Structures are given as C-alpha cells and as structure tokens.
Amino acid sequence: MPKTDAGTHPAPRIGPKVSSPELFSRVSGAANRLIGHLQRTQVDDGSWSVPYTGPNFLLPLYVITTHLTRRPIPQAERPRFVAGLLRPQLPDGSIGLHEESTQGAVFTSSISYAALRLLGENPGRPELEKMRGWIHASGTPVKAAAWGKFILALLNLYPWSGVTPVPPELYLLDWIRASRLSAVQSAIDHPFLRSLKGQPPLRGRRW
Incomplete structure (x- = not known):
C-alpha cells in the first residue's frame, strides 16, 4: 500500500x-x-x-516454544527478551494476566519465571527471587490455569497427572463449534480443526 x-x-x-x-x-x-x-x-x-500489547503470556510462550522446538534465541537477543519479560512485573514480584493488571496471576507468573530461566537468568536475581516467592506464596503452579499447567508439563516441570484432560472429541460437538467461539479462540482452534478433517477417529491419535 x-x-x-x-x-x-x-x-x-x-x-x-x-x-x-x-x-x-x-x-x-x-x-x-x-x-x-x-x-x-x-x-x-x-x-x-x-505493537501487539496486552496479554502478558504471549512473550513467555514464544520463549518456551523456541526451547521446545530446539530453536534457541540467539544470545545477543536474549537481554531484550529478558527486559520484555520483566517489564510488566508488579511491585509484589508477580506478573499480571494483562499489561494493565494490578494483580498478579499464577499462570503468567509461572510461565514467565520458566521463560526467564530458559533464557539463562540466575535464580538469585532479585526480580526472579521475588517472582518465585510470590508464586510459592500464592499456591505454587497448582493454582495456575489449566493452560499454564499444560505448558509447564511440556517442560517436565509439572506432572501430567495434574493436568486436566481435554478430550479432542469435544471439538466435534455442535454447540462448541468454532463459529460460536471468540475471535481469538477461533484463531487458535481453526488450525487444529482443519488438521482433523478427513482423519480417522481421534482416540489414541498423536497430534
């Protein structure tokens, strides 16, 4: 244009x-x-x-994904990622769900802490000590949203037995179809739904 x-x-x-x-x-x-x-x-x-600002879980998810896919972030770029992860930290050490949040969330705090450690940050760094202390005082990742537990389980930091199962067959229910979901949820679900098109029964399949 x-x-x-x-x-x-x-x-x-x-x-x-x-x-x-x-x-x-x-x-x-x-x-x-x-x-x-x-x-x-x-x-x-x-x-x-x-800039796409708002949710504080996008950046840590990106960092964690680079680790899981074995595509590490270049060392020279890591300080900027660290700064971005610490920018929304609240005075009590937590990370809120949204950049305008005034209260921390165990979900975002836990995955942000994991992302910072994956970037090589020392656990003794004051900001990390404060974040870790808040997470423990708030109930540990046991109190995190299901999404957070799932992500930590992918990193072998949380037991799969503690992750609430979500059967993929739920996507086949008429009342839960993507057209009835929010725009953000649809953007997440559509690729998954398209990957299932014309496939055999879902039970037991790896995806």
Whole structure:
C-alpha cells in the first residue's frame, strides 16, 4: 500500500446515508479523524508499525516454544527478551494476566519465571527471587490455569497427572463449534480443526 501524504491528500468525506444532518456530521467527522490519524502514522513503506500489547503470556510462550522446538534465541537477543519479560512485573514480584493488571496471576507468573530461566537468568536475581516467592506464596503452579499447567508439563516441570484432560472429541460437538467461539479462540482452534478433517477417529491419535 503506497504511503499517502496527509498534507496534500485531505481525508475523504464519508458517512452513512441518514436523515439526520447532525448524526451524519458526527459520524463522518469521526471517520475523517480516524483516516487522518492513519495517514499521520503510516510509515514510508506503506504499513503501520503497531505493537501487539496486552496479554502478558504471549512473550513467555514464544520463549518456551523456541526451547521446545530446539530453536534457541540467539544470545545477543536474549537481554531484550529478558527486559520484555520483566517489564510488566508488579511491585509484589508477580506478573499480571494483562499489561494493565494490578494483580498478579499464577499462570503468567509461572510461565514467565520458566521463560526467564530458559533464557539463562540466575535464580538469585532479585526480580526472579521475588517472582518465585510470590508464586510459592500464592499456591505454587497448582493454582495456575489449566493452560499454564499444560505448558509447564511440556517442560517436565509439572506432572501430567495434574493436568486436566481435554478430550479432542469435544471439538466435534455442535454447540462448541468454532463459529460460536471468540475471535481469538477461533484463531487458535481453526488450525487444529482443519488438521482433523478427513482423519480417522481421534482416540489414541498423536497430534
């Protein structure tokens, strides 16, 4: 997409076909302000560089995945990953579920701690000591969400006997089909569902 010049190409007037001039003015004005903002923030190659922020579990999951797939993060890049993992740490040592969280979650704290150790961070580092202390005081990973237990089990840090089983056959139920799930959940589930298309019965299969 070519970059546009907000100074020479004014935002077009757009708006719904409504009978109320006031409503039309408000809607088209908002749309024009949005277009103007996009023009101002567009970079030279025509794209928009916007960080995907929010959930604090994405970065540790990436680090853990690189370990599980035996594609380690280059040593020179690790300090930036460490900084990113520690950035959302709360004063009590925990990591919240979201960047705006004011309370920690055992799920994100546990996998963040695991990711930091995989990156080679010393367990005696003050930030890690504080995080580990909060995890123990909050019930240990036993209190983590099922997803967290599953991830730690993949790392052999948690017993599989403690992971709540989720039979893949559940995806075959009509009322749980992907179209009824949230956008994020659908994005996760669709590849899995497509991989099962035309396959034999699921029980006993490895995936």
